[in-house]
Amino acid sequence: MWNTCRALVLALVAASNFPRVHVLDCFQSADTDCYSHANAASSSRPSSSAVKSWWNVSFSNLTRDLDRFIVSCEKLLESLPVDDVNGNFVRTVKNCVFSKSVPTPLRGPLRLAAVSKDVIEGILELDVAVTQSESFLLYASGGRLLPGSVPLAHRYGGHQFGYWAGQLGDGRAHLLGQYLNRKGEVWELQIKGSGKTPYSRSGDGRAVIRSSVREFLCSEAMHFLGIPTSRAASLIVSEEPVFRDQFYDGNVKTERGAVVLRLAKSWFRIGSLEILSESGEIDHLRTLLNFIIDKHFTFISADDPEKYLVFYSTVVNGTAHLIAQWTSVGFAHGVFNTDNFSLLSITIDYGPFGFLESYDPNFVPNTSDDEGRYRMGAQAEAGLFNLEKLLLALRPLFTQKQQKQAKMILNEYTNVYQMRVLQIFKTKLGLLGEDEEDNDLIAFLLKMMEDTQSDFTMTFRQLSEVSANQLGSMNFTQMWALDDLSSHKLFSDWLNMYLLRLSRQQSDRDLDRLHRMQSVNPRYVLRNWMAESAIRKAEMNDFSGVELLLHILSSPFVTQHTAEEAGYAARPPVWANRLKVSCSS
């Protein structure tokens, strides 16, 4: 039983790369705290009844006329400094947060490849029928400006792969404006792939179909997994040739340009503050930070002398929570630089990301990231690095004392992350209450998954679909991931430990446990090979693969016939192993 193999397991676990989870202070709080998190996680997902009643109320009043869809840049332009040079030529920009920059229309004919009804209707309050119009194609790709729009490119800097990279900025994205919807939410609309800006460096300002399909699908998929993220409204493909060396191997291919219309409450990044701090533009730094706090951290009072400290601690906490959520679904971001990391702790800038297949903490989605800086198991550390850089950027605004306090806040980051990871994995295993061995139970499982190369998503999912009795008798008919896992020589020890732990949850019915587990362990995630099939079709103007994936990934916790038929919960096809992620975008 457990005690007899404990020493061995701990040795195994210690040897593994998975960031160790420790039993932490959170367990001094009552049980209910620990599951209120599970509830919080699911409440961030739209419940179907909430969605229905909301549709119901507003369906009759969606905007059908795009010329009446008004956005505004006033708040941004009034409050924040704007570049006094005009024109989209590449240059070093000083003393501003934005440059005015007009998108370059794509060569047509344009085609609507995909649209997220959830975003178009639920956030933008547009009747989805308008997306079929010619004018939508123009508005959503930069060919025509929405009423009220003053398109902007944002100036930011950042640390890339560990080093200060100087001025970066929106090199191929344009902020079209803010939309205030009837729920009182302000959303910033951005198009990506819409041409050169002052920040394009050597780039051509375009994005290709494959990277745009990936961003479109993954941002929507993450939302439906309950993970804070930017959203995608539409994907438009053009006939404009774009030249890319996809694997940086000298093989230049002609691809086609595409534009994603994407939304976030704010696109400000750690790098937004860094560039101002690094350039000594401290007044602008203060102005931008005050603006961000005023609009997005509304619980912080403008005259609180500690407001920057409270802001910092909110970002530290938010970052820890976000990365814990990534870990819990096996999501590796891939280019987690300070310029690609949101101050609002949402997932942004989908590039060479990947979802884990076989469990491997050394999983690196970007095949050119030879050092594995952004490998799966190192994301929490990368987050810590980014937060150190944020602290550095804020230094001019802190007193000596506040700097010390900020460092202490940062020191808590790892604990917050580990505590959250432990809570989420407990939820994934259906565990209630507290037990000092939970930490080991989880680490033991992950270690076995690593040794047996078990599929991350399906191992957790199948554990959610098998009753305690069936588990006890190791009846894994058709459960391919559990079958793989059970080949581990210590599997039955782990199983006994797990079943014993479950049996102590006396008031918990097995069906309730399975139900809880199924609502947090997705059956479908956007695996690279799934995206790749949709991309290959899309490149031939067949967008059915994108549509199917969007549909399936909008309900990732529900078993769906079409998804099962497509093999999305089955063992990945052999060709999936040979797939390289397209890196240039």
Ligand SMILES: *[C@@H]1O[C@H](CO)[C@@H](O)[C@H](O)[C@H]1NC(C)=O
């Ligand atoms: C909303 O839906 C409910 C039940 O489906 C229905 O009874 C009600 O009349 C609807 N309300 C509106 C405004 O359509």
Ligand SMILES: *[C@@H]1O[C@H](CO)[C@@H](O)[C@H](O)[C@H]1NC(C)=O
């Ligand atoms: C519908 O929208 C218009 C303008 O967006 C607004 O003036 C009107 O009050 C809305 N009607 C309802 C029933 O919500």
Ligand SMILES: *[C@@H]1O[C@H](CO)[C@@H](O)[C@H](O)[C@H]1NC(C)=O
């Ligand atoms: C930390 O962030 C999480 C997720 O956003 C939130 O639920 C929690 O209240 C935050 N905690 C603190 C102390 O701010």
Ligand SMILES: *[C@@H]1O[C@H](CO)[C@@H](O)[C@H](O)[C@H]1NC(C)=O
């Ligand atoms: C991250 O930011 C850099 C600098 O702006 C940009 O070149 C890169 O494309 C971004 N990554 C993604 C995935 O958008």
Ligand SMILES: *[C@@H]1O[C@H](CO)[C@@H](O)[C@H](O)[C@H]1NC(C)=O
């Ligand atoms: C992948 O990693 C390499 C090496 O660090 C880097 O140069 C490249 O920009 C990364 N790719 C993307 C799309 O970020």
Ligand SMILES: *[C@@H]1O[C@H](CO)[C@@H](O)[C@H](O)[C@H]1NC(C)=O
């Ligand atoms: C195994 O479980 C399946 C249900 O998934 C059941 O139909 C079958 O009878 C079980 N087999 C044994 C040997 O218990």
